[in-house]
Amino acid sequence: MEAVVKAAQIDPRRRDSKLTPGAKAGVLLVEKALRDRHLLDARWVDGYYGTTTVTAFAKYQKSLGFRGIDANGLPGKASLAKLGAGRFKVTRAIGPGGRVKFGKAVVNVRTRTMLNEAKRLLGRKLVLDQGSYNPGGDPTSAGTHDGGGVVDVSVKGMSAATRVSVVRALRRVGFAAWVRSPRQGDWPWHIHAVAISDTTLSAQAQHQAGDYYLGQNGLSGRGKDDGPKVTIRTWEEYRRL
Incomplete structure (x- = not known):
């Protein structure tokens, strides 16, 4: 699977x-x-x-x-x-789990576990500006938050170097993640993160995960990836390390 x-x-x-x-x-x-x-x-x-x-x-x-x-x-x-059924067995199964809270935001169990591991790696708290399962929410998100596995992390009080370190930690545990700036679109500074292989991703978020594997920045222009270089792994692959 x-x-x-x-x-x-x-x-x-x-x-x-x-x-x-x-x-x-x-x-x-x-x-x-x-x-x-x-x-x-x-x-x-x-x-x-x-x-x-x-x-x-x-x-x-x-x-x-x-x-x-x-x-x-x-x-x-x-x-x-x-x-x-009667043809093949499902191995290496992925399950997003039910909906839970991370701070004030709604995510699923898999996403929350990934965020907690990123927090552990960073040694700092993560605050979400936006969670998952938010159909028709922020119009600047273009539907990426309509399903599961997608969050926006607040960068309030972070230096430029800290923003990059947060993206690196998120990528290490299985997110396609990028720092987003106002010059890229109609939004404030934030970190956008997509939990790779979350089976409840919206179509738009699926595209962002695919673009990340292909070395792109997850935006509509499909520009070159502008984040820190990290070996791309899913959460399941990370856990097996």
């Missing part, structure tokens, strides 16, 4: 047809199962989890009764297990 979810974030953002390393076998299993349910044309069974596969999986999720962010085309544990 980890490899398939990673591919579902990265592949739709590629400008080429390269496969996400380590994901082909799992993606093929998913695509063949979707094909056999007449949700995906056979020509798209290629190990590449592009937009067509995302759309097909979203249709499958809706057929199971999932709605809204739970039918976002990213394989959740429940939908993936149902798709694989």
Whole structure:
């Protein structure tokens, strides 16, 4: 599951047809199962989890009764297990957990655990300006906070060097994170962070996670990544270190 979810974030953002390393076998299993349910044309069974596969999986999720962010085309544990019944077993499962509070903001259990680990690494408190599951909230967020796994961290009182150190810690534990400045858009200084492979990410947040893997800054212009260089890992990969 980890490899398939990673591919579902990265592949739709590629400008080429390269496969996400380590994901082909799992993606093929998913695509063949979707094909056999007449949700995906056979020509798209290629190990590449592009937009067509995302759309097909979203249709499958809706057929199971999932709605809204739970039918976002990213394989959740429940939908993936149902798709694989009698065909394959789900291993390396990812679960965001239920909604909880981090300070005054709403996040999920996985995101809160990641933030707490980043706090531990930094040795300082983190305060959120905005949490997750905020559909139609701040219009400058362009829908990234509509689902789970996305937070804006306050930089009040932080020096430029401290901002970078916070981004570095967030990246280490599995966030795609960047310092955002007013010159980039209609927003104040803050740190924007997307929990990679959170299966409740909005479509916009999925794109940001994919762009991060591809060395971009997560903005609509898809510019070069402007954050500190850190080996990209998911939360699950970080925990296995």
